[in-house]
Amino acid sequence: MVAERLCTVCAYEMEEGPRDYNICPPCGTEFGIHDVNSSIENLQDLWLKSGPRWHSFRCGPTCEMESV
Numbered sequence: 001m002v003a004e005r006l007c008t009v010c011a012y013e014m015e016e017g018p019r020d021y022n023i024c025p026p027c028g029t030e031f032g033i034h035d036v037n038s039s040i041e042n043l044q045d046l047w048l049k050s051g052p053r054w055h056s057f058r059c060g061p062t063c064e065m066e067s068v
């Protein structure tokens with residue numbers, strides 16, 4: 001686990017890290033845009049309220065819940 005690559009919203013370990021317009025696959029946060037327009041706290045809140053939804057993952061941490 002490389003701390004500097006962790007998404008500041010959902011703590012997913014991103015390939016490139018949360019910077020330079022990278023999009024975090026699970027939560028969909030686009031760093032450099034979303035985290036500039038909104039606080040991390042706010043983004044976390046929105047993401048959590050969405051389910052939390054996992055954007056690009058067919059099977060994220062919520063997979064077990066979904067398959068029940």
Ligand SMILES: [Zn+2]
Pocket residue numbers: 007008009010011012024025026027028029
């Ligand atoms: Zn994320």
